[in-house]
Amino acid sequence: MGNIANIVSAAVEHNRGRIGPLMPVLHAIQKQLGCIPREAVPLVATALNLSRAEVQGVIGFYHDFHHEPLGKTVIQVCRAEACQANGGRALEAHARERLGVDFGETTADGQHSLEAVYCLGNCACSPSVRIGDEIHARVTPGRFDALISESGRDLERAPAPAIGGHKTGEGAVRVCVPMDTTAVALGADAVAQAIAAEAGERGIEVDIVRTGSRGAFWLEPLLEVGSGPDKKLFGSVKAEDVSALFDAGFPGDCEHPSLLGGLEDIPWLARQQRLTFARAGEIDPLSIAEYEATDGFTGLRKALEMQPQAIVDLVKESGLRGRGGAAFPTGIKWQTVLDAPADQKYIVCNADEGDSGTFADRLLMEADPFQLIEGMTIAGLAVGATEGYVYLRSEYPVAERVFGEAIARAESAGFLGDDILGSGKAFRLELRMGANAYICGEETSLLESLEGKRGLIRYKPPLPAIKGLMGKPTVVNNVLTLGAVSTILAKGAKFYQDFGSGRSRGTLTVQLAGNVRRGGLVEVPFGATLRELVQDYGGGTASGRPMRAIQVGGPLGAYLPESLWDTPLDYEALAEKGGMLGHGGVVVFDDTVDMLAQARFAMEFCAVESCGKCTPCRVGSVRGVELIDRIADGAQRAADMALLDELCTTMVDGSLCAMGGLTPYPVRSAVKHFAEDFDRPTS
Numbered sequence: 001m002g003n004i005a006n007i008v009s010a011a012v013e014h015n016r017g018r019i020g021p022l023m024p025v026l027h028a029i030q031k032q033l034g035c036i037p038r039e040a041v042p043l044v045a046t047a048l049n050l051s052r053a054e055v056q057g058v059i060g061f062y063h064d065f066h067h068e069p070l071g072k073t074v075i076q077v078c079r080a081e082a083c084q085a086n087g088g089r090a091l092e093a094h095a096r097e098r099l100g101v102d103f104g105e106t107t108a109d110g111q112h113s114l115e116a117v118y119c120l121g122n123c124a125c126s127p128s129v130r131i132g133d134e135i136h137a138r139v140t141p142g143r144f145d146a147l148i149s150e151s152g153r154d155l156e157r158a159p160a161p162a163i164g165g166h167k168t169g170e171g172a173v174r175v176c177v178p179m180d181t182t183a184v185a186l187g188a189d190a191v192a193q194a195i196a197a198e199a200g201e202r203g204i205e206v207d208i209v210r211t212g213s214r215g216a217f218w219l220e221p222l223l224e225v226g227s228g229p230d231k232k233l234f235g236s237v238k239a240e241d242v243s244a245l246f247d248a249g250f251p252g253d254c255e256h257p258s259l260l261g262g263l264e265d266i267p268w269l270a271r272q273q274r275l276t277f278a279r280a281g282e283i284d285p286l287s288i289a290e291y292e293a294t295d296g297f298t299g300l301r302k303a304l305e306m307q308p309q310a311i312v313d314l315v316k317e318s319g320l321r322g323r324g325g326a327a328f329p330t331g332i333k334w335q336t337v338l339d340a341p342a343d344q345k346y347i348v349c350n351a352d353e354g355d356s357g358t359f360a361d362r363l364l365m366e367a368d369p370f371q372l373i374e375g376m377t378i379a380g381l382a383v384g385a386t387e388g389y390v391y392l393r394s395e396y397p398v399a400e401r402v403f404g405e406a407i408a409r410a411e412s413a414g415f416l417g418d419d420i421l422g423s424g425k426a427f428r429l430e431l432r433m434g435a436n437a438y439i440c441g442e443e444t445s446l447l448e449s450l451e452g453k454r455g456l457i458r459y460k461p462p463l464p465a466i467k468g469l470m471g472k473p474t475v476v477n478n479v480l481t482l483g484a485v486s487t488i489l490a491k492g493a494k495f496y497q498d499f500g501s502g503r504s505r506g507t508l509t510v511q512l513a514g515n516v517r518r519g520g521l522v523e524v525p526f527g528a529t530l531r532e533l534v535q536d537y538g539g540g541t542a543s544g545r546p547m548r549a550i551q552v553g554g555p556l557g558a559y560l561p562e563s564l565w566d567t568p569l570d571y572e573a574l575a576e577k578g579g580m581l582g583h584g585g586v587v588v589f590d591d592t593v594d595m596l597a598q599a600r601f602a603m604e605f606c607a608v609e610s611c612g613k614c615t616p617c618r619v620g621s622v623r624g625v626e627l628i629d630r631i632a633d634g635a636q637r638a639a640d641m642a643l644l645d646e647l648c649t650t651m652v653d654g655s656l657c658a659m660g661g662l663t664p665y666p667v668r669s670a671v672k673h674f675a676e677d678f679d680r681p682t683s
């Protein structure tokens with residue numbers, strides 16, 4: 001008990017004075033003790049002047065917090081759609097059978113705890129499994145067994161992958177190896193280590209730079225050697241290839257099957273129109289010098305010379321709309337906050353990115369974190385906010401480390417703090433970690449979480465722009481929205497506005513995931529069709545089987561059949577067809593998909609992740625699962641189908657937020673477009 005008291009008191013002391021200290025305090029206790037012992041609850045409550053019920057309520061709300069210690073190795077298996085599309089369901093079943101426990105349980109010997117997780121941001125190379133802080137890609141049942149055997153040794157406390165580079169001499173050839181989550185899951189760290197070792201043995205000078213990824217995940221680990229027009233790319237490199245690469249002349253001219261040529265030789269990359277992701281994979285994400293050499297902080301320098309209203313006007317003119325899902329015009333949101341009189345305002349970046357099939361926020365934070373820092377600082381200058389928070393999901397450990405380091409470097413270089421670049425203007429930034437709750441991506445739930453509470457949805461109005469964090473006017477924007485702001489300031493509103501179609505201006509970041517051959521991040525002007533994206537960029541299914549369904553817009557998005565694949569991807573065009581662009585997640589399924597199972601999963605996911613505040617969602621989703629199970633049984637199918645439709649109407653009409661209100665979309669689209677799967681003979 002003495003030890004617990006000391007740890008609680010140190011955690012509380014460390015977080016004293018912060019907004020909503022409860023979450024960071026609980027994270028700190030769990031990090032030290034492996035759990036939050038029940039004895040800690042009254043201690044935390046007293047120290048933070050909260051009731052025990054409030055502390056207990058928060059521990060119970062978030063999937064990450066637990067009272068009992070977990071097994072020596074914690075294994076999280078992704079249960080979300082992009083993993084399901086690639087054999088995830090079979091992997092789930094195998095994991096349960098292999099370990100002899102269900103999700104949420106620990107093996108009798110205390111070795112392994114099996115946990116369900118809903119998306120690890122590795123959706124282009126699914127199925128995904130996380131062991132400790134390591135994420136593994138394309139995990140088959142066989143690979144799962146191998147990982148479990150390795151975890152018996154010391155994998156569960158594997159050292160975090162390095163985020164720095166390695167230089168063997170001045171004038172050495174630049175060799176970029178991504179440190180991005182997916183690249184690392186595919187072996188990038190081992191490749192970097194092998195290059196350093198091989199170069200050392202051969203006395204060859206190399207400058208290994210750990211970049212982010214360009215998002216061409218189907219080619220990761222992707223090496224980029226040299227710089228400028230002579231740069232050469234090598235795709236899908238494995239650590240065991242490295243010696244042969246050096247034998248062939250690497251890093252100089254060399255012939256090797258992994259050599260892809262220059263950037264322009266890869267149409268998948270060359271055809272894209274990159275604004276927000278222009279630097280991704282190109283620069284050292286933590287080098288301010290490289291960021292500035294590629295137009296970084298140009299927008300901020302301009303903003304420092306501008307009046308707040310002029311910045312807001314520029315963002316309005318650009319036509320930028322929020323990339324988090326609702327597509328609300330960013331300039332109008334900022335105007336509301338600018339016009340709201342208050343002694344304190346906040347900028348909150350929503351980096352919760354819970355949608356299955358999406359990973360763009362993660363990629364940007366790992367590949368180009370200063371762009372987000374710059375965008376948030378500009379937002380602060382525009383509306384008169386001096387404090388910002390980035391709320392990042394705990395499923396992204398690499399983004400946490402890279403972004404945390406980027407904040408520290410930006411502070412010491414004077415781009416953040418009380419006197420930005422000697423202007424006398426202030427903006428401070430803090431990174432806050434979520435604790436595994438999908439609903440905390442909804443902006444009001446996120447604000448509750450930042451305040452250290454359960455992530456219950458707030459009634460709107462008042463909007464966060466009027467009454468947000470701690471009741472103060474607050475801009476809540478997605479990572480990509482804030483990222484785009486630096487481009488708009490640097491290049492002008494017209495430059496940005498010139499891209500796009502209809503009311504959807506600028507570029508769209510599509511994330512191709514699930515059962516797709518060339519999965520990854522594609523940035524193109526709005527208006528490309530779904531077919532172009534999944535065929536031309538995606539290359540069809542990874543399994544080689546016919547494509548059957550595409551889910552666009554995350555777990556609350558509709559399943560689209562082939563007849564709708566020629567719809568242009570802009571907010572209005574897709575909405576007209578009953579779809580939703582959301583955060584740009586595109587999850588491809590081949591013809592083995594069971595659409596009744598997908599509809600069931602939509603209801604199940606809602607039941608697991610509902611905040612519980614309103615009945616249509618909290619109870620409706622549970623009833624939805626039961627109904628779909630009955631439909632599968634087939635005893636009174638017609639009546640149950642009618643009841644399911646009625647239930648969906650109740651959820652759409654009666655839910656307080658889009659979690660319950662949109663869950664019927666995947667369900668109804670599955671029923672409408674894939675009716676045959678709901679009418680199978682029963683055995």
Ligand SMILES: Cc1cc2nc3c(=O)[nH]c(=O)nc-3n(C[C@H](O)[C@H](O)[C@H](O)COP(=O)(O)O)c2cc1C
Nearest residue numbers: 322323324350352353354441442443477478481658
């Ligand atoms: C259930 C639910 C989950 C959401 N998850 C996210 C998310 O993970 N990231 C995000 O930026 N927005 C998410 N949103 C949208 C936010 O509520 C909000 O609209 C957005 O952060 C505003 O930023 P934007 O204007 O830049 O899009 C979610 C909304 C709902 C209803």
Ligand code: SF4
Nearest residue numbers: 611613614617657660
């Ligand atoms: S719809 Fe669901 S998530 Fe939204 S407020 Fe109601 S219970 Fe909470």
Ligand code: FES
Nearest residue numbers: 078083120122123
């Ligand atoms: S990693 Fe499994 S759905 Fe994203």
